[in-house]
Amino acid sequence: MEKQEPLPFTGYQKFVIFILAITQFTVILDFMVMSPLGDMLMKSLSLKPSAFGFAVSAYAFSAGISGLLTAGFADKFDRKKLLLFFYIGFIAGTIFCGVAQSYQALVAARIITGLFGGVIGSISMAIITDLFALQQRGRVMGFIQMGFGGSQVLGVPIGLYLANAWGWEAPFWMVAALSIIIAALIFVKLQPVTKHLSVQRDKSVFQHLWHTVAKSNYRVGFTATALLSIGGFMMMPFGTAFAVNNLGLTNEQLPMLFMVSGVSSLVIMPLIGKLSDKIDKFKIFAFASVWMMIMCVLYTNLSVTPLWLVMIFNVLMMIGVMSRMIPSSALTSAIPDLQDRGAFMSINSSLQQIAGGVAAAAAGVIVTQKSKGAPLEHYNIVGYVIVAISILSIFLMWRVNNLAKKKVNIEEAPVDEPIPLAE
Template sequence: MKSTKPNQPAKPTFTGYEVFVIAILAFLQFTVILDFMVMSPLGAILMPQLKISPAQFGMAVSAYAFSAGASGLLAAIYADYFDRKKLLVFFYIGFLIGTALCAMATNYHFLLGARIVTGIFGGVIGSVSMAIVTDLFKLEVRGRVMGFIQMAFAASQVLGLPIGLYLANHYSWHAPFWLIVAVGLVPGIIIVLKMKPVTAHLHLKNERTPFEHVGNTVSNSRYLMAFLTTTLLATGGFMLMPFGSAFSVNNLGIRQEDLPVLYGVSGVFSFVFGPLTGYLGDKLGKYRVFVGGSILTITMVAIYTNLGVTPLTVVIAINVLMFAGILARMATSSALISAIPQPQDRGAFMSINSSVQQFAGGLAAFLAGHVISEGPDKKLHHYSTLGVIVIASMLAVIVMMYFINRQVSRKLAANVPQPAREMKAEAFVIE
């Protein structure tokens, strides 16, 4: 916030339109995240009803991720050559159609195909949204913006998952997908009617053809570390989350009807943690908060994946702390990585980065389905092995994010004249 004269009111951090953009993108992300998140609690219902194995269920989760990754690479070719609003609307319409197909699925192979269609369109929405955020908001406040948008993660738990599980338990597993389609129409219509075009990147000089542009983005040595870091960042959620409900019911002894309480309470706390971690990242340093969130997550994952039958209140407490760490990692890592690309490369960079994330996540879910097995008593075996893999990836990412942070601070220092340079660099670098 800029300094003002004593008698002048302080200028707000965000304008009214910027608040609208944050809110509508968060609403949009809510529907997309819910579409992915709902697969996890539905696992305990889908596997017995469709008579599929954990490996097949893991493939259903991976199908979304692999198709999302492929479409992201294709979208990267033209991402910086179109109005970002038009791209967002196009892919969101396709996402809603894919989700409707999931709702109409009658067997495993129909569902698998529907997940592929949903992934083709849904996987690009996040990258376009992040490109819009990067275009409209400065890095100094981007942590808060990312934190607010990540509230969609919490909202999908507080509102979406409990309602979705209730519908699945009392009607059928198709009902949550119809819910997503119905709710998803709202932000789509608002964006079409109220959101302004996002075209500033079109005025930047770029004499390369689309294919040359994406080729240079992929091969840019300054971007490769970010892509590699994103690869490992995706490991945790895609390995543990798809089997979370089955593990809770069959291993921890949580009743199926108590799952909405588990996810709902965790989500309520996440409403606080999302904006708070983003704010702390802007004030204390994004890398500092990322490390703190990683340590907390590692601790909770080590405890959670080794639990036996556990009281619901204890499982809720562990989930609340684990999601606090996850949100801290998500908000701060997204803000730092978004600062890496040059303005004319943002669309391609974000699309490629999203593709890398989806491919890595799809592979992680696929491998997780083969690491764990289901015993005669329906308990999942080797879930603790997944915990070890996730912890190892988080430790590696802490080191990699250190170099991402150094790269961002050098870029920031190069663009800020003295004497403000040292002051701004302190916000991002740990000495």
């Protein structure tokens, strides 16, 4: 795995990458578009900030629960049918958001959207693992996760433009309309993904869920994912407040900051994806983790800083974050056996959501503010906590890397009987 020629994609594989990337884009855009609508929604529905915050977190909470609930039967069906089922549910939830005219209806709509949308990423990961060799997955992850950068670049300005022209409901109708077209493409063009059905052993969905959680190798992957999510999410909740109150940026400068970060991630992700298919994925992850640690400590200790320099710091941090995300996702995808992939990805996705919530809560305990508009205090402590978590993440990802290499060696060995990796 030191230096290798990347495997080329077939025409059909390119279509799969496109359809999964655009599917992921709509799911992330649906989540991201809530943020710029905050002020408009609070005024329209007479909401307090805490109530709006609950409406946003309702999605993540329901998405985390959904992943655990669906893990047991995630490997019992054709993955194409499973993807279509949850994507249609996601579309229904998004339409419900568009017609909601009360706070209670909006929260219910966000819960429904989260229950269905929160599972789509894990189903996509299972499809990627089924259809692409490990030597291709770095590039695939790079393209799929461009949805995050694309939603940052497009979600804020388009969402605000449509909301200002036709009301806060308009962005949800836009996401729903685009999603209906994508669902039709999935139905017509995506081939059934059923190879995993031939190796199913567990008769009960509860048995399947328990057997997946019980495997020690899988738990290494779950723990690595949770730690990565905690480290990645700790700075996010107070990023805007720190930029305004500590770095001296204005609210008018924030959209430009988000857009520059989003564009940089769109450029970085495919490059890191290609690189991680050419050289050792763990080495890229370890180097990127050290880079991110340095940037976090420097950034969280800044005082008043000009916009151009804050942009440079954000881009440099984004390079570290994305360069960890892509190789770690590719390596973790190699751990589960064929018959367990759906369940593994569902549990992994749930832990990601839940860990993100834990990270936000932990950051809220650490960071303080003496008065409204005063500089945040102890934000640099968050940076140091991320360093400690990142060091643990490197160790865990080293173990994941060893498991992935062992799995590849087993799969490539000319044996008559399959040798299960996880025990």
